[in-house]
Amino acid sequence: MSTQLNGSVLRAFRILDLFAAGYRELSAGDVAHELKVNLTTAHRFLHTLEHAGALRMTARGVFALGYVFADLGEKLARDGGAAPILQPVLDDLARTTHEACMATRFDQGSAMCIARSVPERALYVDIRVGTRLEAHSTAHGKLWLAFMENEKRDTWLETAQLQHRTENTITGKPALIQELDHIRAEGFAINNAECDNNIYAIAVPVFNHHGNMVSALSSFGSNRMIAHQHLAGLREHLRDAAQAAQTALYGAQPDERTN
Amino acid sequence: MSTQLNGSVLRAFRILDLFAAGYRELSAGDVAHELKVNLTTAHRFLHTLEHAGALRMTARGVFALGYVFADLGEKLARDGGAAPILQPVLDDLARTTHEACMATRFDQGSAMCIARSVPERALYVDIRVGTRLEAHSTAHGKLWLAFMENEKRDTWLETAQLQHRTENTITGKPALIQELDHIRAEGFAINNAECDNNIYAIAVPVFNHHGNMVSALSSFGSNRMIAHQHLAGLREHLRDAAQAAQTALYGAQPDERTN
């Protein structure tokens, strides 16, 4: 069996997830209703979270997100692993391509934006750090699935809900598997309005020196992107950026002979 | 007895607090040592937090902050961040001191007003939310510089232009550094007509429970403020307000009883 998880902690985070999902304030009644838990339990969790500093009480029995999350969020932004290292690479990419771009990592079954850069012009698709990109309907998501170990991918596929987003969304598992094989063979993924009718994207993987995928970079934008000429150019710029990212993260190819 | 609190949830947040306190990565061993809990328990909590999305595993048994906090932090900022929480504190302060006051955060190299309150009387210095206060010539600015990590301050100093504003403006870097040391030692900053010939201010820091400065509060106004008697009184009121702000933002000081 795997590591036994603590139910109480999981329950607490399901409450916090309600805030992430849109609630600004919650009462015990709301929590009990949303999470189908006993009212007393909901009450006690809210108070526990307040005691821990995660929530603050705005009125008798009414709770809102606590200010710790501003601290932790900032902490994450400051030393959030690869993000600060990838930032200059993205800035370069945005400057040369004049398209918005971002980097993701795979987290909890979907790709998550860890850094991004936007072009000079005013009109661009605004994606923020922390945004999640669905696995089956986005360039990043498909790319991660394509380069994932087979076993992990199979586990994901078993429980996956391939929700319909647009008429281009791949909603069949065999079709998705075929697409993933294709992506792996080509080395890049395209989102052809599969998640949103006006958004297109092309994404490439970043590998470490052992060949494991550690991040993904993409350019994304509206219709005009998909002109074949432009797309081919983007792909080349992305490849260069991925190479630059690898170097920035891990240094030059290991020809090291130090000790 | 009061509401029964869930120990597991509290314990989980003590782990997250370690990150807020400065750790960038933690293993089960670290947690067991820092929090004086059983190694197995530490292990299970870390994995539970990972499952909840609060942490991510960067290597076998090594955990870092997860990207949920980007979500939650942004959510908090979008709902107004600290400003609505600080507002009542400022309103109180304005009422008791009969002076205008404001709160700032540090953003892009200068202090930015995020909330303010004005006294009853009609004559006051009108500063609006969003106004930027130069770092070297204002009480808020100097306070932020004084409590900044040395490295960050040095970076700022390298490129800083200490523009002359009034005959009191500190325009020399050595002099500014000396002033900042003094401010840090005293715990408050004074603007003695350094930015505008008729404006004086006194500012104090607001800290989180880990001693990081998260905001600043000030009283400001025209000449009459600087009468020594008055200034000393203001300082005390500001100290009280800063304490109230900390409590409003983060709750009462955690008085954990470990076993």
Add this chain to the structure above:
DNA sequence: AATTATATTTCAAATATAGCAATATCAAGC
């Protein structure tokens, strides 16, 4: 390849938690 150091899992005992039912507290309406 052997050794050391961690990470992870197992299992029975102990404890902390869930939820019912009772009570306190607040907010409207009379």
Add this chain to the structure above:
DNA sequence: GCTTGATATTGCTATATTTGAAATATAATT
């Protein structure tokens, strides 16, 4: 100001969950 209804909070105990020592697996180092 008093009553009423709704919601927040607490007491109590069976029982599901968690705990932690020891065993085992896995990775890192010599």
